[in-house]
Amino acid sequence: MSTAPKPFIPRIDSLQVSAYTIPTDFPESDGTITWDQTTLVLVHARAANTTGLGFTYADLSTAKLIDSLLKHVVDGHDAMDTNSAWLAMLRSIRNLGRPGIASMAISAVDIALWDLKARLLHLPLFKLLGAVRAAIPVYGSGGFTSYSNQQLQRQFSDWVGSGIRMVKMKVGRDPAADPNRVRSAREAIGSAPRLFVDANGAYTRKQALQFAELFRNESDVSWFEEPVSSDDLDGLRLIRDRAPAGMEIVAGEYGYDANYFHHMLGAGAVDVLQADATRCAGITGFLQAAALCTARSLPLSAHTAPSVHMHACCAALPAVHLEYFHDHARIEHILFDGVVSPIHGELHPSSTREGLGLQFRTQDAAPYAVS
Numbered sequence: 312m313s314t315a316p317k318p319f320i321p322r323i324d325s326l327q328v329s330a331y332t333i334p335t336d337f338p339e340s341d342g343t344i345t346w347d348q349t350t351l352v353l354v355h356a357r358a359a360n361t362t363g364l365g366f367t368y369a370d371l372s373t374a375k376l377i378d379s380l381l382k383h384v385v386d387g388h389d390a391m392d393t394n395s396a397w398l399a400m401l402r403s404i405r406n407l408g409r410p411g412i413a414s415m416a417i418s419a420v421d422i423a424l425w426d427l428k429a430r431l432l433h434l435p436l437f438k439l440l441g442a443v444r445a446a447i448p449v450y451g452s453g454g455f456t457s458y459s460n461q462q463l464q465r466q467f468s469d470w471v472g473s474g475i476r477m478v479k480m481k482v483g484r485d486p487a488a489d490p491n492r493v494r495s496a497r498e499a500i501g502s503a504p505r506l507f508v509d510a511n512g513a514y515t516r517k518q519a520l521q522f523a524e525l526f527r528n529e530s531d532v533s534w535f536e537e538p539v540s541s542d543d544l545d546g547l548r549l550i551r552d553r554a555p556a557g558m559e560i561v562a563g564e565y566g567y568d569a570n571y572f573h574h575m576l577g578a579g580a581v582d583v584l585q586a587d588a589t590r591c592a593g594i595t596g597f598l599q600a601a602a603l604c605t606a607r608s609l610p611l612s613a614h615t616a617p618s619v620h621m622h623a624c625c626a627a628l629p630a631v632h633l634e635y636f637h638d639h640a641r642i643e644h645i646l647f648d649g650v651v652s653p654i655h656g657e658l659h660p661s662s663t664r665e666g667l668g669l670q671f672r673t674q675d676a677a678p679y680a681v682s
């Protein structure tokens with residue numbers, strides 16, 4: 312009598328977390344906050360002598376939660392069963408509250424587990440996720456309110472010169488200065504590239520209505536992100552209904568779970584939904600946001616963290632582009648080998664490197680370590 316071979320189960324046997332704080336190259340600000348450093352929380356997850364990595368951009372307390380709670384929750388899970396590990400993590404934070412730190416902690420672990428699974432199967436992550444495209448367009452994102460007009464123009468000219476066809480600037484810090492700043496940006500890029508603005512919720516409803524007309528008429532702005540607080544779904548809906556044709560109203564970056572996206576879409580608040588896999592509980596949560604967009608025939612755009620989102624966006628059916636955020640693009644180049652730069656305005660994940668295609672640069676990262 313023959314005995315069937317036992318299936319091999321690659322169990323998660325180690326999860327390590329660390330954090331790195333990197334100063335910005337220039338003080339940065341938007342309509343509502345200012346910052347001069349950014350912290351990346353990194354997870355390495357191991358099974359069957361293979362290690363995957365994932366990360367989020369978050370506070371150091373996120374690393375502490377992973378270390379004190381989540382690493383014990385996923386220990387021993389089958390590395391193939393990403394949904395099972397995800398659900399176990401979700402249940403473990405029930406009494407802590409789902410949004411914010413808890414979801415960012417789950418995000419970093421979930422991304423590491425997807426990277427690990429792809430490496431165990433010797434596949435690039437976008438292939439494992441079921442690629443629908445080989446590359447995803449990016450928009451250059453910076454244009455901080457702390458920049459002079461000259462700095463803003465130089466950054467945008469460099470991006471457009473490199474083949475990027477869409478750029479985004481921050482507005483809302485000093486509303487009186489915004490029309491001139493936006494005109495300078497349009498002057499720098501010429502007439503063809505798309506120009507986006509992001510107010511990070513800084514304007515009132517009435518200001519936002521006024522600026523929607525003005526930015527569209529004077530500077531051909533075609534994307535108005537968080538014109539008012541993204542908690543004001545009625546306000547977003549009002550501005551969406553009354554904004555000029557050709558101007559998309561956009562929000563979603565503070566979405567930590569599928570219910571949030573469901574309510575935002577249900578309110579008719581946005582023309583394009585933004586989602587961030589480093590906040591909304593990882594690749595698993597990002598694909599849920601994509602399914603909600605598909606159900607409403609709306610496009611999806613990924614928020615920041617380009618090295619993670621290029622894989623997710625090459626597999627998510629409704630994805631149209633991702634945010635090539637100056638701060639994160641710079642940090643990912645400092646901390647990882649294998650980081651891809653845009654070619655003709657698109658990110659092409661490597662078809663030969665496994666997982667996210669990234670290798671952590673331990674030596675170079677050491678001076679930035681904070682945990």
Ligand SMILES: [Mg+2]
Nearest residue numbers: 509511536564
């Ligand atoms: Mg934004």
